[in-house]
Amino acid sequence: MSITPLMPVxxxxxxxxVRGEHCHLIDEDGTRYLDFASGIAVNLLGHSHxxxxxAIQEQAATLMHVSNLYGSPQGESxxxxxxxxxxxxxxxxxxxxxxxxxxxxxTARAYHxxxxxxxxxxxxxxxxxxxxxxxxxxxxxxxxxxxxxxxxLLAGFKYxxxxxxxxxxxxxxxxxxxFLVEPIQGEGGIRPASDAFMQGLRALxxxxxLMLVLDEVQCGVARTGKMYAYxxxxxxxxxxxxxKGIGGGFPMGACLATEKxxxxxxxxxxxxTYGGNPLAMAxxxxxxxxxxNEEFLAEVTEKGERLRGRLEQFIGNYPELFEGVRGKGLxxxxxxxxxxxxxxxxxxxxxxxxTVAAGDNTLRILPPLVAGDAExxxxxxxxxxxxxxxxxxxxx
Ligand SMILES: *Cc1c(COP(=O)(O)O)cnc(C)c1O
Numbered sequence: 547m548s549i550t551p552l553m554p555v556x557x558x559x560x561x562x563x564v565r566g567e568h569c570h571l572i573d574e575d576g577t578r579y580l581d582f583a584s585g586i587a588v589n590l591l592g593h594s595h596x597x598x599x600x601a602i603q604e605q606a607a608t609l610m611h612v613s614n615l616y617g618s619p620q621g622e623s624x625x626x627x628x629x630x631x632x633x634x635x636x637x638x639x640x641x642x643x644x645x646x647x648x649x650x651x652x653t654a655r656a657y658h659x660x661x662x663x664x665x666x667x668x669x670x671x672x673x674x675x676x677x678x679x680x681x682x683x684x685x686x687x688x689x690x691x692x693x694x695x696x697x698x699l700l701a702g703f704k705y706x707x708x709x710x711x712x713x714x715x716x717x718x719x720x721x722x723x724x725f726l727v728e729p730i731q732g733e734g735g736i737r738p739a740s741d742a743f744m745q746g747l748r749a750l751x752x753x754x755x756l757m758l759v760l761d762e763v764q765c766g767v768a769r770t771g772k773m774y775a776y777x778x779x780x781x782x783x784x785x786x787x788x789x790k791g792i793g794g795g796f797p798m799g800a801c802l803a804t805e806k807x808x809x810x811x812x813x814x815x816x817x818x819t820y821g822g823n824p825l826a827m828a829x830x831x832x833x834x835x836x837x838x839n840e841e842f843l844a845e846v847t848e849k850g851e852r853l854r855g856r857l858e859q860f861i862g863n864y865p866e867l868f869e870g871v872r873g874k875g876l877x878x879x880x881x882x883x884x885x886x887x888x889x890x891x892x893x894x895x896x897x898x899x900x901t902v903a904a905g906d907n908t909l910r911i912l913p914p915l916v917a918g919d920a921e922x923x924x925x926x927x928x929x930x931x932x933x934x935x936x937x938x939x940x941x942x
Pocket of ligand 1: 643676732
């Protein structure tokens with residue numbers, strides 16, 4: 547037997563965390579890492595937030611799980627809060643981001659099929675997008691490395707150039723149901739869409755009665771200084787997937803929709819055993835208690851500007867390594883002149899600094915939203931030492 551008990555689908559590294567303290571992870575052998583990856587935009591309150599821990603502990607001791615066959619005061623309460631905070635009229639709770647996107651895809655199709663437009667099943671998505679690892683969500687992405695070995699893909703997706711309205715328009719036809727897009731591509735390399743692009747998609751949807759479906763699994767939940775990134779663009783979606791940060795580390799997600807968009811999602815059309823259980827709802831409430839207010843969002847914006855300013859100053863010292871800084875709020879990317887992965891490994895193993903590599907030679911910087919000046923100072927100490935000692939590997 548040579549396969550590992552843990553299915554070997556991840557290139558797991560030598561960092562083996564066993565404990566978290568605020569913005570740090572402590573590994574099996576006691577090494578402390580500064581965590582500016584946040585479980586990939588998940589741990590927005592850091593690792594030992596009292597409010598989140600207390601809420602989960604209390605709910606676990608009270609009622610952990612019941613079936614969705616019963617009434618859910620916990621689900622009603624969190625759904626109402628999300629409705630109050632966003633464009634949405636209704637919410638379906640999931641356990642992950644991919645499931646939230648799945649529900650969004652189903653909702654978009656069901657909208658058209660509910661009114662008898664059975665031909666309108668196709669979503670136009672965008673190159674280098676990441677929407678998850680289920681069959682529908684890999685089919686929604688053009689990335690061949692995610693398709694290999696899993697053919698055939700689910701029908702009903704076409705891939706346009708990201709941030710290119712003309713490319714999206716050119717793919718529209720009688721089967722088009724809408725657009726599925728990340729307002730800021732995460733895995734693709736922290737690439738924010740332009741205002742003109744997002745507003746243009748909205749206008750096309752209005753004109754042709756199509757669904758604007760946003761995947762805010764990574765950029766949502768206060769990460770960019772807004773509760774959701776669409777607010778930066780002065781538009782609203784019809785349907786939106788959210789997850790990652792929304793549970794602060796507890797696995798949960800949600801699909802949000804307007805009343806109009808959700809018209810096909812009636813009794814018996816969708817479901818989930820765990821989705822929206824009381825334990826998850828308690829985590830979601832604790833996260834919203836912390837981040838769902840103007841003061842916290844303004845702080846994220848202000849911290850984001852500070853971190854970005856310092857990054858821009860920093861990269862001026864290493865023009866041969868870095869090309870620029872991009873992103874919004876505390877969802878930042880350092881665009882490099884060479885592959886980002888080896889630099890990420892160098893920072894991790896040589897300087898105990900955790901970031902995340904992404905597409906387009908970009909290093910993702912995703913600190914917990916509760917990080918402050920002390921953590922930013924430590925970050926720049928490690929990043930400077932890392933850049934000074936970095937040798938760009940020879941291209942293979
Ligand atoms: C992470 C991510 C997903 C998938 O979320 P999972 O919880 O891993 O299923 C989907 N869309 C985007 C934009 C993501 O970043």
